[in-house]
Amino acid sequence: xxxxxxxxxxxxxxxxxxxxxxxxxxxxxxxxxxxxxxxxxxxxxxxxxxxxxxxxxxxxxxxxxxxxxxxxxxxxxxxxxxxxxxxxxxxxxxxxxxxxxxxxxxxxxxxxxxxxxxxxxxxxxxxxxxxxxxxxxxxxxxxxxxxxxxxxxxxxxxxxxxxxxxxxxxxxxxxxxxxxxxxxxxxxxxxxxxxxxxxxxxxxxxxxxxxxxxxxxxxxxxxxxxxxxxxxxxxxxxxxxxxxxxxxxx
Amino acid sequence: xxxxxxxxxxxxxxxxxxxxxxxxxxxxxxxxxxxxxxxxxxxxxxxxxxxxxxxxxxxxxxxxxxxxxxxxxxxxxxxxxxxxxxxxxxxxxxxxxxxxxxxxxxxxxxxxxxxxxxxxxxxxxxxxxxxxxxxxxxxxxxxxxxxxxxxxxxxxxxxxxxxxxxxxxxxxxxxxxxxxxxxxxxxxxxxxxxxxxxxxxxxxxxxxxxxxxxxxxxxxxxxxxxxxxxxxxxxxxxxxxxxxxxxxxxxxxxxxxxxxxxxxxxxxxxxxxxxxxxxxxxxxxxxxxxxxxxxxxxxxxxxxxxxxxxxxxxxxxxxxxxxxxxxxxxx
Numbered sequence: 001x002x003x004x005x006x007x008x009x010x011x012x013x014x015x016x017x018x019x020x021x022x023x024x025x026x027x028x029x030x031x032x033x034x035x036x037x038x039x040x041x042x043x044x045x046x047x048x049x050x051x052x053x054x055x056x057x058x059x060x061x062x063x064x065x066x067x068x069x070x071x072x073x074x075x076x077x078x079x080x081x082x083x084x085x086x087x088x089x090x091x092x093x094x095x096x097x098x099x100x101x102x103x104x105x106x107x108x109x110x111x112x113x114x115x116x117x118x119x120x121x122x123x124x125x126x127x128x129x130x131x132x133x134x135x136x137x138x139x140x141x142x143x144x145x146x147x148x149x150x151x152x153x154x155x156x157x158x159x160x161x162x163x164x165x166x167x168x169x170x171x172x173x174x175x176x177x178x179x180x181x182x183x184x185x186x187x188x189x190x191x192x193x194x195x196x197x198x199x200x201x202x203x204x205x206x207x208x209x210x211x212x213x214x215x216x217x218x219x220x221x222x223x224x225x226x227x228x229x230x231x232x233x234x235x236x237x238x239x240x241x242x243x244x245x246x247x248x249x250x
Numbered sequence: 251x252x253x254x255x256x257x258x259x260x261x262x263x264x265x266x267x268x269x270x271x272x273x274x275x276x277x278x279x280x281x282x283x284x285x286x287x288x289x290x291x292x293x294x295x296x297x298x299x300x301x302x303x304x305x306x307x308x309x310x311x312x313x314x315x316x317x318x319x320x321x322x323x324x325x326x327x328x329x330x331x332x333x334x335x336x337x338x339x340x341x342x343x344x345x346x347x348x349x350x351x352x353x354x355x356x357x358x359x360x361x362x363x364x365x366x367x368x369x370x371x372x373x374x375x376x377x378x379x380x381x382x383x384x385x386x387x388x389x390x391x392x393x394x395x396x397x398x399x400x401x402x403x404x405x406x407x408x409x410x411x412x413x414x415x416x417x418x419x420x421x422x423x424x425x426x427x428x429x430x431x432x433x434x435x436x437x438x439x440x441x442x443x444x445x446x447x448x449x450x451x452x453x454x455x456x457x458x459x460x461x462x463x464x465x466x467x468x469x470x471x472x473x474x475x476x477x478x479x480x481x482x483x484x485x486x487x488x489x490x491x492x493x494x495x496x497x498x499x500x501x502x503x504x505x506x507x508x509x510x511x512x513x514x515x516x517x518x519x520x521x522x523x524x525x526x527x528x529x530x531x532x533x534x535x536x537x538x539x540x541x542x543x544x545x546x547x548x549x550x551x552x553x554x555x556x557x558x559x560x561x562x563x564x565x566x567x568x569x570x571x572x573x574x575x576x577x578x579x580x581x
Contacts, residue, residue: 002352002358003352003353003355005352006349006352006353007353010349014338014340017340084336084338084339085332085334085336086336086337086338087336088297088302088332088336089330089332089336089337089350089397090353091302092300092301092302092325092328092330093325093350093353093354094322094325094326094353094354094355095353096322247302248304250302250303
């Protein structure tokens with residue numbers, strides 16, 4: 001465990017010193033602040049059909065933040081090691097490849113959670129503020145952030161896989177972004193072509209948009225959790241397999 | 251007692267064989283020079299010894315651990331410095347060495363002591379708070395060496411640790427490595443035999459993935475005695491001159507030191523010693539052709555010249571000297 005702890009600490013520190021992390025944080029705070037405040041403003045001016053929580057998490061600003069977050073957070077993880085040649089020194093030390101992968105994944109995931117922290121605090125403060133009483137229910141806020149936390153598992157894992165595919169971090173970031181956009185637009189398939197075909201509900205289930213919509217209505221859906229956690233584990237396994245194969249093929 | 255035993259060790263990159271059926275043993279406690287030109291297969295061999303690369307064929311045992319089934323155990327007893335030290339430029343020297351000490355399994359209580367010890371060994375103490383990105387190439391390489399030494403490995407693998415160094419840096423690095431003599435088994439790769447001859451006990455000479463010579467410095471010096479070198483300054487068009495010299499079975503290698511516009515060429519000729527000396531042959535050649543000559547002088551060939559000769563003779567099997575591998579000492 002001390003070895004894993006040392007790896008995790010190093011990865012966490014590397015992310016905290018990366019300018020990209022602070023750029024994302026700034027964008028996230030601005031984006032989330034804008035989403036919440038504009039939803040509240042609309043709420044104060046007119047009656048909403050949907051809840052404030054629903055509109056806060058179902059607008060283009062939220063998805064913009066979401067799309068830039070994962071590529072910027074994960075693109076360096078393996079690509080930078082390959083570029084610097086430090087992967088060689090890691091793999092000639094008495095440590096397992098799985099530890100390297102898990103330390104990188106966990107460090108990025110912890111940062112992912114930290115990046116959402118200001119918005120969680122803002123939500124809690126608003127829900128406890130008397131003038132906004134009833135705008136959010138604390139349980140609904142918990143439901144949506146729990147889902148965001150669980151979604152992060154699969155998307156950070158996806159970022160790890162993309163970063164292991166190239167030694168150019170920009171290219172790794174583009175792979176990650178393309179994957180996220182494709183995944184997101186699965187949810188628009190039924191919106192565009194209608195939900196008359198047989199697989200429409202299944203396609204809806206695959207997209208992250210649908211899960212966010214469910215959670216922002218205050219519903220804790222364990223099938224969503226299961227879906228994202230299992231996707232994350234499968235992607236991590238593929239990443240491990242790919243890195244190992246790359247090592248054996250050298 | 252052998253720490254490394256390799257049998258028919260082979261490594262391919264696609265269709266290209268970079269290490270071709272190597273057989274060798276390395277005794278514990280020795281400093282072994284792994285000599286070869288660029289692309290000879292030295293780095294690939296060292297990477298196989300670190301378990302970073304997996305051989306395609308053959309057996310490799312390090313301290314009796316098998317590379318295929320006991321790689322993690324091997325990684326615990328080796329220290330490796332790649333040609334370009336792979337370090338994190340955004341870390342400070344001490345911080346990086348602490349990180350490496352921890353991932354190499356050094357107990358948390360001993361980390362500081364181990365780091366201070368290697369920093370002292372590699373003369374890095376004044377740079378402990380420096381960012382690695384701000385260090386010169388020589389000092390970055392020392393950080394890599396300190397990393398390789400930190401867990402007190404039984405086997406130290408140094409891949410061209412002095413490549414790209416100026417003579418002073420080279421001397422300093424050699425001094426650092428020399429201080430390690432006796433405590434570690436060291437394999438030191440270099441393309442310059444002369445450079446490492448002072449500190450190595452034994453040598454492995456590689457070319458095109460094959461082992462072409464193995465033995466002690468004395469054995470290599472024996473090879474030197476078989477080689478003759480003559481320096482000559484002669485005036486004649488270069489192309490025709492080279493053709494005439496190459497046509498002779500006596501001249502094995504021609505090295506052009508300097509050429510002037512009026513066709514004066516300073517050349518270094520190499521050949522194997524036999525009944526007719528190379529110098530005598532050159533005198534006869536000058537008399538026969540009557541080309542103007544300013545210098546004709548026999549010189550003792552350097553170790554690197556011997557290395558070049560060994561490589562050349564390997565390419566021409568008919569000109570190969572009879573013995574290349576040092577006979578084992580009878581007990």
